[in-house]
Amino acid sequence: MSGASEADMDALFAAPPAVEQERMAEAILFASAEPLSLAEITARMPMGSDPGGAITRLAERYAGRGVRLVEVAGGWAFRTAPDLGFLMRREAEVTRRLSRAAVETLAIIAYHQPVTRVEIEEIRGVAASRGTLDLLIELDWVCLGPRRETPGRPATFVTTAAFLEHFGLPSAKDLPGLEELKAAGLLGAPTEPAGQGAPIAP
């Protein structure tokens, strides 16, 4: 009697077969416009499921299709294949053209984060224009990070999840060429002892 009831319980909580899990992950991910983390997918699937395995199989299934499963901003999302972008572009919202200053500032924040305004100016060799950081914050690509624990405790800037999502990056560690730049010593701590290097900005 008690054995049968245990078997019933097992059946009740048994994870669905792998094929079914794949369908479930597919439905959950297809339904969302934003990337979903593995934890979020796990929370929505029946207990005992293996969402990691389901995602791997799904990504393989969609490889080369018009829609692909990609890892982005700390999660997974279905996205149209890049080579077909021209078909959808007519529906794309026209985005503001970013100034060179804005693009460079964004790159510096992305590669050096967390980075202070003074450090950004030091790298670019010009004073940060009013509005450049404001625009990047407005676009939700950049936000305030933790204060730097140095005299004056200056505010730092970091990139956001929306930045990763927009540029199709799984995480900030996946920025192109990050390792090479690090190896070349171009991303480390500020290289100039104060007052000894070339002038930074007026």
Added chain:
Amino acid sequence: MSGASEADMDALFAAPPAVEQERMAEAILFASAEPLSLAEITARMPMGSDPGGAITRLAERYAGRGVRLVEVAGGWAFRTAPDLGFLMRREAEVTRRLSRAAVETLAIIAYHQPVTRVEIEEIRGVAASRGTLDLLIELDWVCLGPRRETPGRPATFVTTAAFLEHFGLPSAKDLPGLEELKAAGLLGAPTEPAGQGAPIAP
């Protein structure tokens, strides 16, 4: 001569292979916010394509999957398989923006805490709506502080630990100074100096 030129034209406008057409229809339907009629899909695909065939093959490919291609009132659309609808129901996070009144009230409490309701109204120049403070309390960003030891002993409001966590602040003392942010070009045009305009509170 004219035959060769015609062949060239044919090659130029040759429809992509069937597999490619299927990928295109897949991407177009995936990215569309509305169901698309056959005519609309045709208009988006390269000349000479056979969207009808592509859709038939797509519908077959998705049969039995977690997502299906279905014909609805307005045309064709991807839809989650009906048996997996229960998975969608938990997908439950919406992002909302706080009202201007709420953000301002929160800012005042953050910078002036502990602060009474009357003081908040004085700074904002309008009577606080009941819902605004209630919402901030419900969000657990604001709570009641010590009573002010003045006649009537009015209640004060202070920010909570959850507030610090949401805004990524180690403590309330870490709120950026206004001068500092102005210097960083973060706050746009300078505001008018205080105490020169019309009286605020009635």
Added chain:
Amino acid sequence: MSPLETTDVAERPALDPDTLTVDVDGFEGPLDMLLAMARTQKVDLRRISVLPLAEQYLAFVERARSKRIELAADYLVMAAWLAYLKSCLLLPAEEVSDEPSGEDMAARLALRLERLDAMRRASAELMARDRLGQDVFARGAPETVAVNRQVRWRVGLADLLRAYTRLGSAAHYRPLQIERPEVYGVEAAMERLRAALGVRLDWSALVAHLPADWLAVAERRRSAVASGFVASLELAKRGEVDLRQAEAFAPLMIRPRRAATAESAA
């Protein structure tokens, strides 16, 4: 090409090394211009020769001056620094010096140019990525039926600060408090007089024993003098001090009573 393309490196302002005609407006500051000049050396930035670079820049500034073209201050600051660097590179290095050597400064400048160049290339690479809403697209019709609706409020520190500065007077606001005038207490004055007179025997002016920081400000002075006066009367009543005033409005003099006893005993 997406509609949001950024200025490509190739589109950057032209710089003719022979004529030194430079469109200053096209450059984002002196470092940017130095980088463009460094490129004309056609070598890896790692192997750049800083001395000819400094000379090229100084020649440009000289030329601009002769043509009466006004250069922004930061271009001139850079020129001054490069002139200094040049002198350090040309003069024999001092044996012992706390100053960084010309070679050190040149190496740091080269590193800065390399770093700026690296960030230029990184930003171009970033912008060339397949971007959401331009090259790749998300599901157009999300099917999320929210039942257990969890609201995530989209508000950040920047929103908070913007809101705060919108409130023009907020930064200067102080809660209304009825300010009590500052009062120097009679008790405090008595303590102070007792302590001061404990080491004296002769007559002295009462005000001389009152705290200087209270006498400095008008309102505080009034309170200190009044309390000092009341305290002196109280001490006189208790038989601890003698008071004396030569005439109306003359300074009130005070001495300890034991001085009087000593005097009469003598």
